[in-house]
Amino acid sequence: MGGSRKWSKRAGAAVLGGVYAAALGVGFAVAEAVVSRTGPLAAALLGDLAATGTVFLAARALDNTSVYDPYWSVVPLPLALWWYFHPGPGGAADPVRFALVAVCLGLWGMRLTANFLRGWAGPGHEDWRYAAYRRLGPLRYWLVSLAGLQVMPTLVVFAALLPVYAVTRGPGRAPSVVDVLATAVALGAIALETVADEQKRRHQAGPARGEFVATGLWAWCRHPNYLGEVAFWWGMLGFGLAAGWRYAWTAAGAAAITLLFNLVSVPLMDRRLAGRYPGYAAFAATRPGLLPRLRGRKGGEDGPGSP
DSSP: OOOSOOOOHHHHHHHHHHHHHHHHHHHHHHHHHHHHHHOHHHHHHHHHHHHHHHHHHHHHHHTOGGGGTTHHHHSHHHHHHHHHTSOBTTBSOOHHHHHHHHHHHHHHHHHHHHHHHHHOOOTTOOOHHHHGGGGGOHHHHHHHHHIIIIIHHHHHHHHHTHHHHHHTTSOOSOOOHHHHHHHHHHHHHHHHHHHHHHHHHHHHHSTTTTSOOOSGGGGTOSOHHHHHHHHHHHHHHHHHHHHOGGGGGGHHHHHHHHHHIIIIIHHHHHHHHHHHOTTHHHHHTTSOSSSOOOSOOGGGOOSTTOO
């Protein structure tokens, strides 16, 4: 993986920056070339797929699917801005509502990208979830990488951004309490992810690093970081609904994110943790995957730190 070259973390980050600059350039060029014929929604999708293809080529050249990982957090804000500058027939988006959307997307994207870079050792390091597929052989591995590990997440995040597209189709309704609630949910979700990741990082650097984390937010549910990610996209949906209830169909995006984490991410991580830690299966049986149980559990397990 990553070829035979030994990369420093700084050099790897520079290469990654170049990859994403090229991918965004390709994506914007494709979207601009077709928007007059397809409209902003389809043009953005085609540009998104072209950018994904560019990242895939870089991942293949570097022999590392993890090159794609920052795509999830890097692309949404530029895509939102592109939609903003290609408004619908009703005119530009409400500037206050779009500013709130942009701030939330910007904070979320910077935090998630920074969290990835903190744990990424460079192009020679590939996430364990991807490395496991290498047993399929090179051809099938890269087919899985393209279709399942890169194009599929791109489509899911594009779907999650549909409420942002709705916001940019016109001024919509005047900013209201719904925008305030959407902002609170999105910012709260970012805070939840941040605290969960920092608690996990401190645990892994402490004396109990040989055990799974079961304190703090991690005592209330098995994957509070995933809960924050899911909640963020429901916050984005709030902005779409604030623009107009006719955009309720964009809930399909947040639903897709929720299904992805519940059906793929949570079971995959649970299997890995159960294989690494003998006591994890028993712990998992008493804790929900995402939504914490606010009331005491059966058998006298009332506190978050109960074994």
